[in-house]
Amino acid sequence: MSTRSPLKAGLVALATVFLAACGTTDTGSSSGNTDVATGGRLFATADEETAKLGSDAEQGAFPRTVTHALGETVIEKKPERVVVLDGGELDDVLSLGITPVGLASPESAAGQPSYLADKLAGVPDVGTTNNLNIEAITALQPDLILGSKLRADKLYPQLSSIAPTVFSIRPGFPWKENFLLAADALGEEAQAEEVLNAYQTRAGEVRDAITGEPTISLVRFMSGKIRLYGNLSFIGVILEDVGLPRPQVQDVDELAVEVSQETISQADGDRIFYSSYGAPETTDESAVVGGPLWNQLQAVKDGHAVHVSDETWFLALGPTGAMLVLDDLEKMLAA
Structure with a gap:
């Protein structure tokens, strides 16, 4: 089993083959997420740079100044009309019991994630994550906009002229720190801690x-x-928190390693969970899963290769999606 600490940290940057990260801290934990943060938290966080962001205001107090990826934003009163620009921010606000007044749709899908659909009736789209509709956002008269530097860096001046805007460094990793940042902007720090304690x-x-x-x-x-x-x-991060080890090629402090159809043998493990981003016919999934190299993998021979939901396992990026992944893991791995 890996001895890597969940507190290893890094900023993710795209490289030719790897999506690499830098700047780590190792506390030497030996089994999942055994580090307990201070202040009554049952969970540890994974990225020091993002953990520095947020507000030092008294719990629930406004006005407050929130430090985020692109500076500081003053929020005069508790936000009531929130626009979210990506799936992570959407999951975050809904996990806090807040329904946004507008949201950006994923690039690869028509509409919003099905696992959140029952909470989103009547909420209008404001474009897609990579093609935001500034006029639509303005028309909603938001009092807070939540997004990330990686997705909408160049639009920040326009967005911040519409409403107080708070950006994480990037979506996805580190999702718990991003959730805490959103909670800071919303004045929901205590609720966020309860949600993450329940997750852990x-x-x-x-x-x-x-x-x-x-x-x-x-x-x-x-x-x-x-x-x-x-x-x-x-x-x-979820697998780390559960304490499940990874194959050596994937036990790396990077977002992902890229392989090809010809090197798919590197994907082997005791269990394989796979998905497609978008429609399978737009990817190599059918060719690979139906091909000889995939079917030579030991996990495939053992019947331990399972297709999973891309929108929860890879796109959810927040506590509600994380809890659904935990349910899947228990269902598929429990004795």
Whole structure:
């Protein structure tokens, strides 16, 4: 089993083959997320840079100044009309019991994630994550906009002229810190801590339900590429919190490692969980899963390769999605 600490940290940057990260801290924990943060938290966070962001205001007090990826934003009163610009921020606000007045749709899908659909009736779209409709956002008269530097860096001046705008560094990793940042902007710090404590308690329950330490391989088919997801990803953090080890090629402090159809043998593990980003016919999934190299993988021979929901395992990026992934892991791995 990996001895890597969940407090290893890094900023993710795209490289030719790797999506690499830098700047780590190792506390030497030996089994999942055993570090307990101060202040009554049952959970540890994964990225020091993002953990520095937020507000030092008294709990629930306004006005407050929130430090975020692009500076400081003053929020005069508790926000009531929130626009979210990505799936992570959407999951975050809904996990806090707040329905946004507008939201950006994923690039690869028509409409919003199905696992959140019952909470989003009548909420209008404001474009897609990479093609925001500034006029639509303005018309909603928001009093807070939540997004990320990675997605909408160039639009920040326009967005911040519409309403107080708070940006995380990037979506996905580190999702718990991003959730806490959103909660700071909303004045919901105490509720956020309760949500993450419940998540960590559930992660421990899942760990207790699993016999042994199966290595977990994560394969995601995308248009023109195949990724094996590493530790600096939404799902990688969840597996770390449960205490499930990874194959050596994926036990890396990077978002993902890219492989090809010809090198898909690197995807082997005791268990393989795979999905496609978008429609499978737009990726290599069918060709690979139906091909000879995939079917030579030991996990495939053992019947331990399972297709999972891309929108929860890879796109959810928040506590509600994380809890659904824990349910899936327990269902598929419990003795």
